[in-house]
Amino acid sequence: MSDYTPALIDSWRSTVSALGFLAPTSTREYASSRPCGFAQRETNYFADRTHTCRFAENDVMIMHADTNRGIEVLLNPIYNKGTGFSLAEKERLGIRGLTPPRYFTIEQQCKKIWTNLTEKGKTGMFRWRSMQALQDRNETLFYRLLVDHIEELAPVIYTPTVGEACLQYSRLFRRPRGMYFSADDVGHFNAMMYNWKNDVSVIVVTDGSRVLGLGDLGAHGMGISVGKLDLYVAGAGIEPSSVLPCVLDVGTDNEELLADPYYFGLPQKRIKGDAFMNIVDEFIQAVKNRWPKALVQFEDFSTDHAMPILKRHRENVLCFNDDIQGTAVVVLAGIYGAMAAMGKSSGAITEQTFVVCGAGSAGMGIANFIHAALVHHGLSPQQAFERFYILDKHGLITNNRELKEGEPGVDDLRPFAESRRDLPDGINLREVIESAKPTALLGASTVSGLFTHEILTRMGELNKNPIIMPLSNPTSRAECTAEAAANATEGRAIFSAGSPFDDVSRGGVTMVANQGNNLYVFPGLGLGSILVGSNYISDGMLNAAAEAIPKTLHDGAIRRRAIYPRIADIRDVSVKVAAAVMKQAVDEDRENRGGKIAHMISREGIEGLERYVRSSMYYPEYRPTVFSPGSGRGTL
Ligand SMILES: NC(=O)C1=CN([C@@H]2O[C@H](COP(=O)(O)OP(=O)(O)OC[C@H]3O[C@@H](n4cnc5c(N)ncnc54)[C@H](OP(=O)(O)O)[C@@H]3O)[C@@H](O)[C@H]2O)C=CC1
Ligand SMILES: CC(=O)C(=O)O
Numbered sequence: 259m260s261d262y263t264p265a266l267i268d269s270w271r272s273t274v275s276a277l278g279f280l281a282p283t284s285t286r287e288y289a290s291s292r293p294c295g296f297a298q299r300e301t302n303y304f305a306d307r308t309h310t311c312r313f314a315e316n317d318v319m320i321m322h323a324d325t326n327r328g329i330e331v332l333l334n335p336i337y338n339k340g341t342g343f344s345l346a347e348k349e350r351l352g353i354r355g356l357t358p359p360r361y362f363t364i365e366q367q368c369k370k371i372w373t374n375l376t377e378k379g380k381t382g383m384f385r386w387r388s389m390q391a392l393q394d395r396n397e398t399l400f401y402r403l404l405v406d407h408i409e410e411l412a413p414v415i416y417t418p419t420v421g422e423a424c425l426q427y428s429r430l431f432r433r434p435r436g437m438y439f440s441a442d443d444v445g446h447f448n449a450m451m452y453n454w455k456n457d458v459s460v461i462v463v464t465d466g467s468r469v470l471g472l473g474d475l476g477a478h479g480m481g482i483s484v485g486k487l488d489l490y491v492a493g494a495g496i497e498p499s500s501v502l503p504c505v506l507d508v509g510t511d512n513e514e515l516l517a518d519p520y521y522f523g524l525p526q527k528r529i530k531g532d533a534f535m536n537i538v539d540e541f542i543q544a545v546k547n548r549w550p551k552a553l554v555q556f557e558d559f560s561t562d563h564a565m566p567i568l569k570r571h572r573e574n575v576l577c578f579n580d581d582i583q584g585t586a587v588v589v590l591a592g593i594y595g596a597m598a599a600m601g602k603s604s605g606a607i608t609e610q611t612f613v614v615c616g617a618g619s620a621g622m623g624i625a626n627f628i629h630a631a632l633v634h635h636g637l638s639p640q641q642a643f644e645r646f647y648i649l650d651k652h653g654l655i656t657n658n659r660e661l662k663e664g665e666p667g668v669d670d671l672r673p674f675a676e677s678r679r680d681l682p683d684g685i686n687l688r689e690v691i692e693s694a695k696p697t698a699l700l701g702a703s704t705v706s707g708l709f710t711h712e713i714l715t716r717m718g719e720l721n722k723n724p725i726i727m728p729l730s731n732p733t734s735r736a737e738c739t740a741e742a743a744a745n746a747t748e749g750r751a752i753f754s755a756g757s758p759f760d761d762v763s764r765g766g767v768t769m770v771a772n773q774g775n776n777l778y779v780f781p782g783l784g785l786g787s788i789l790v791g792s793n794y795i796s797d798g799m800l801n802a803a804a805e806a807i808p809k810t811l812h813d814g815a816i817r818r819r820a821i822y823p824r825i826a827d828i829r830d831v832s833v834k835v836a837a838a839v840m841k842q843a844v845d846e847d848r849e850n851r852g853g854k855i856a857h858m859i860s861r862e863g864i865e866g867l868e869r870y871v872r873s874s875m876y877y878p879e880y881r882p883t884v885f886s887p888g889s890g891r892g893t894l
């Protein structure tokens with residue numbers, strides 16, 4: 259909790275009023291603007307030669323000289339509160355009479371919008387459009403609604419609805435959000451970065467080459483970068499002004515988009531090979547020049563580029579690939595959760611056998627990461643490789659598969675393939691299940707219905723609680739539905755899908771439809787990496803994130819066979835993930851905050867660290883807006 263008492267705030271207020279910055283209003287305005295339970299970051303906002311007023315950053319909204327008083331305030335989504343301006347504020351900002359007379363609190367505004375959004379018959383796309391429009395006119399209210407209803411709205415701003423939006427993104431385009439770096443801009447990336455005014459701490463960048471399981475959507479990939487960053491803000495309290503969604507538009511091989519007269523990306527075939535890698539390099543260099551400490555999340559790059567880009571830049575800039583690493587972390591966390599649901603310890607992971615359908619970024623990221631966990635829990639590397647059966651569209655991958663030297667992904671795949679000497683190459687999933695008798699069936703294939711009733715039934719015969727994870731997104735690409743898994747296993751499955759499904763009851767047994775999605779990981783991982791000031795995200799830090807997630811499960815949830823916490827609890831999860839990541843970074847000597855975090859841990863333990871993480875999170879609340887003669891947001 260903060261130590262800023264109403265009396266202290268009042269005294270600041272009088273000083274600032276005396277300086278002419280702020281019209282005096284009641285202290286209640288301040289009191290109601292307190293982010294509940296979160297301590298404040300103190301920032302020196304008002305300074306001149308003779309006076310210094312210290313303000314808690316969350317106490318006031320600083321309106322900078324680049325936005326004029328008057329109607330501009332209402333047209334700027336950062337400052338606009340719609341009907342949420344108090345009379346004093348209207349007076350101060352020169353907008354008296356420009357909004358209806360009645361004042362509504364942010365809670366009242368949220369309630370009204372929520373009622374509209376949830377009216378019967380409203381489609382996912384209606385909700386997505388409404389949320390976009392809200393974000394374009396009132397950012398604080400948008401994030402508040404998202405935080406308050408994250409469980410219901412994550413499927414709107416994220417999978418599955420965002421997939422539908424990405425398919426038609428050019429036609430849905432209304433107002434710019436994020437930045438587009440196209441092949442036509444090569445040589446200018448560095449200068450372009452300065453067109454973005456704010457300081458940036460998190461960037462999500464995609465080239466739109468594999469958007470969810472929907473394939474190449476070119477510049478429409480922007481929808482994914484935007485959606486992921488909305489979750490950074492809502493899920494981990496990253497400041498909205500410090501996130502930057504980006505697209506690298508190097509063309510598209512999607513013929514439908516190329517033929518679409520309204521497609522807003524470059525209407526040309528994709529640039530590939532070295533020329534493509536050079537574009538990525540230029541982008542990363544430009545980011546580093548402008549914001550050296552920013553975190554870059556690589557998102558939805560096709561598998562041929564995803565791993566090479568990560569390997570090339572992992573030590574060059576603070577970054578991770580969400581599809582490879584974020585997914586691996588959430589799946590390992592889910593496997594630990596499944597062990598708990600079966601009444602076993604984490605070490606029981608060594609007794610599991612995994613069939614992984616899909617040898618792309620997601621599938622191989624998962625296999626590699628679980629392999630490392632098996633070794634960590636006592637298996638030899640060879641024993642651990644033998645626990646995997648990996649399939650691609652040609653079936654089981656074995657030592658007889660011709661893997662071409664130098665092809666992307668081959669180095670990762672080879673040890674798994676070479677360890678699979680017992681079965682013929684290319685046998686199908688049904689034959690693999692019969693021979694492998696797996697305990698866990700994981701899907702990252704993008705093939706809807708790949709887990710047929712026959713396959714799921716066999717998994718149910720082989721296991722009391724088969725682990726079934728159709729991870730492909732969006733829902734239309736899921737390898738099976740929750741209903742199919744519950745039907746085939748009498749509800750005994752431990753189920754987890756990439757996109758949300760409802761729980762299913764069968765014969766008095768309820769099968770929890772967990773959502774195994776990297777959304778449990780990237781917000782907290784990003785927040786922790788930034789707060790600890792690391793310039794590298796190590797495997798140890800990823801592992802710490804994976805181990806932290808199941809620890810957030812309560813006994814009741816475990817008994818119900820929930821393997822992830824509720825999405826409604828995402829902020830609490832992010833606190834735990836971030837703190838675990840930071841602690842690991844400190845242990846690995848990766849802290850870059852002058853020993854502050856190490857000292858905090860030794861003084862206050864992990865609980866103190868968690869309090870610090872929580873106190874660093876942005877919470878969307880209306881703050882009294884004051885006008886500052888400085889320029890640029892967040893600085894004076
Ligand atoms: N739940 C989550 O958090 C996440 C989910 N995902 C989802 O995972 C999916 C895959 O992503 P990604 O790995 O990047 O995509 P890729 O397209 O690179 O990988 C798909 C893989 O599936 C293989 N495949 C195709 N058909 C079959 C089949 N019939 N049986 C078995 N394997 C098959 C492909 O084989 P081939 O190479 O021979 O074509 C390829 O190896 C996407 O839908 C994505 O949305 C991704 C990240 C996170
Ligand atoms: C969730 C995610 O990152 C994907 O489906 O690509």
Ligand SMILES: [Mg+2]
Nearest residue numbers: 557558580581
């Ligand atoms: Mg992705």
